[in-house]
Amino acid sequence: MKLDTLGLLAVQFALLSLFAVGGAMAVLPEIHRQAVDVSHWLTDRQFADVVAIAQAAPGPNIMLVTLIGYQAAGLAGAMVATLAMCAPSCLITFFVSRIFDRFKDAKWRIVVQAGLVPVSVGLFAAGTFVVARAADRNLVAVAITFATAAVSYWTKLSPLWLFATAGALGYLGFV
Amino acid sequence: MIPPNPPSRSPEKPPHPTVPELFRAFFMMALHGFGGVLPWARRAIVEEKHWMTAQEFNEAFAVAQFLPGANVVNLAVVFGGQLHGAAGAAAALIGLLLPPTVIILVLGVLYSRFGDVEALQRVLVGVAAAAAGLIGAMTVKMTLPLLREGALALAIAAVGFVAVGFLRYPLPLVLIVLAPVSIAFAAWVRR
Numbered sequence: 001m002k003l004d005t006l007g008l009l010a011v012q013f014a015l016l017s018l019f020a021v022g023g024a025m026a027v028l029p030e031i032h033r034q035a036v037d038v039s040h041w042l043t044d045r046q047f048a049d050v051v052a053i054a055q056a057a058p059g060p061n062i063m064l065v066t067l068i069g070y071q072a073a074g075l076a077g078a079m080v081a082t083l084a085m086c087a088p089s090c091l092i093t094f095f096v097s098r099i100f101d102r103f104k105d106a107k108w109r110i111v112v113q114a115g116l117v118p119v120s121v122g123l124f125a126a127g128t129f130v131v132a133r134a135a136d137r138n139l140v141a142v143a144i145t146f147a148t149a150a151v152s153y154w155t156k157l158s159p160l161w162l163f164a165t166a167g168a169l170g171y172l173g174f175v
Numbered sequence: 176m177i178p179p180n181p182p183s184r185s186p187e188k189p190p191h192p193t194v195p196e197l198f199r200a201f202f203m204m205a206l207h208g209f210g211g212v213l214p215w216a217r218r219a220i221v222e223e224k225h226w227m228t229a230q231e232f233n234e235a236f237a238v239a240q241f242l243p244g245a246n247v248v249n250l251a252v253v254f255g256g257q258l259h260g261a262a263g264a265a266a267a268l269i270g271l272l273l274p275p276t277v278i279i280l281v282l283g284v285l286y287s288r289f290g291d292v293e294a295l296q297r298v299l300v301g302v303a304a305a306a307a308g309l310i311g312a313m314t315v316k317m318t319l320p321l322l323r324e325g326a327l328a329l330a331i332a333a334v335g336f337v338a339v340g341f342l343r344y345p346l347p348l349v350l351i352v353l354a355p356v357s358i359a360f361a362a363w364v365r366r
Contacts, residue, residue: 019346020243021354025310029339030346049290052303053282055310058208059275062245066276070283078280086272089244090252094264097238097253104234111365113241115358118328119350120240121317122335128307128314129340135303144301148308153315159209162305170301171294 005073006080008039013065013084020089022120024062025127031068032130041072048134056163062086140175192226194259194266200224201251201270211313212247212271220254227254247271327364331357 012034016027028051035041042050050071054064062085069081103109136142148162169175192200200219207215213236220226227235235257239249248271255267289295321328335353338344 016346018243019350020245021350022240023245025313027346029343033343033345046290048303048307049286049299052299052306053286054279055306056209056302057275057278057282058212059205059279060208060212060245060247060271062248063275063279066279067283067286070280071287075280078276078283082272082276086244086248086268089242090248090264090268093239093242093244093249093252094256094261096242097249097256100238107365111362112358113237114365115361116241116354118321118324118331119335119353119357121314121321122332122353123339123346123349124317125314125332125336126338126340128310129336131310132307135300135307137300141300141304144304145308145311148305149311149315150308152309152312159305159309162309163302166301166305167298168301170297170299170304173297175297175300175304 002073002076005039005041006076009069009072009077009081010084013069013081014088017085017088018092020062020085021116022124024060024064026120026123028064028127029123029130031065032134035068035072039072041068044134046071048131051131052135052163056160138175140169144169144175190225192224192258194262197255197258197263198266198270200226201255201267202274205271205274208247208275213250216247216250325364327360328357331360 016030019030020027032047036044036047050067051064054061054067057063063082065081065085066078070078073080100109132145136145144166148166151157151162152159166175201216204212204215204219217232221229221232235253236246236250239246239253242249248268251267251271252264255263255265257263259266290299318332321332331353335349338349338353339346
């Protein structure tokens with residue numbers, strides 16, 4: 001049973017790794033679909049928690065898959081998910097970036113690069129929407145989301161202060 | 176004994192980090208990277224260590240962003256690979272991923288043990304809402320430059336958003352349809 005889960009984690013995240021155009025946020029709706037709706041590794045609430053923990057911890061936000069792997073199949077699951085999410089895209093990057101330099105000014109490369117930008121922006125927004133919907137279950141939470149977005153957009157305040165403030169509001173029972 | 180003069184590097188010749196230096200640099204970046212490692216990567220590589228000029232960094236980042244995978248993870252692979260081939264890429268990558276993996280695993284163990292504690296649940300509800308807000312601010316920052324690209328680019332972003340975010344179509348399907356269309360539009364605009 002556990003081996004099945006490990007295999008599923010490996011295959012799913014390795015595949016998603018190849019489609020992560022613009023990074024982890026692009027694949028977040030798909031991860032949510034697989035982990036919450038299809039495989040039931042986490043509840044919607046746990047998904048929001050796990051995203052929050054990955055955001056609050058240092059490091060690339062792709063580390064989210066480590067937590068999902070852990071929830072699905074413990075330590076082995078965490079390792080398999082992390083490796084599967086990183087290895088294929090890293091190998092592609094390693095080999096393609098070596099030949100890519102040659103085409104730095106080639107028209108096709110400029111066109112392909114420009115064409116992928118709107119796609120990755122749309123996918124990033126979709127990831128944001130899925131996270132917000134899992135996290136914001138009442139109006140106070142929605143207000144915290146908008147306030148945090150505004151402060152983070154207009155100031156250079158460290159995100160740790162925002163997490164601390166929001167966590168304190170939650171602890172005191174306002175959310 | 177401390178050597179009297181640490182080896183100084185001439186400013187005109189860009190210093191060339193060794194493999195262990197690459198590992199250490201990305202290790203430290205990962206530890207600092209609350210809410211995203213990329214600003215720290217730029218600061219360390221371009222401003223502090225002068226391993227790349229701003230222009231070189233932007234070019235490396237363009238490749239990292241274009242290829243699938245987390246941007247900063249790809250950046251480590253591109254940068255390490257440029258300097259020391261596979262060994263450099265592996266050193267930068269492991270340096271970048273090791274500290275966050277250990278930290279996140281500790282947090283994951285704590286979460287699975289104490290996640291049901293009522294007080295912690297209340298805290299996490301607040302933190303999760305804030306995390307969504309931080310990502311929201313990033314979305315806005317990414318969308319604004321797109322406004323200059325025109326209605327077509329915005330329409331493609333909107334289709335991707337609705338298809339994946341609302342309709343929950345599988346990502347591979349959406350990408351296989353949307354990416355070629357978007358690239359074709361980009362080619363048509365630049366014809």
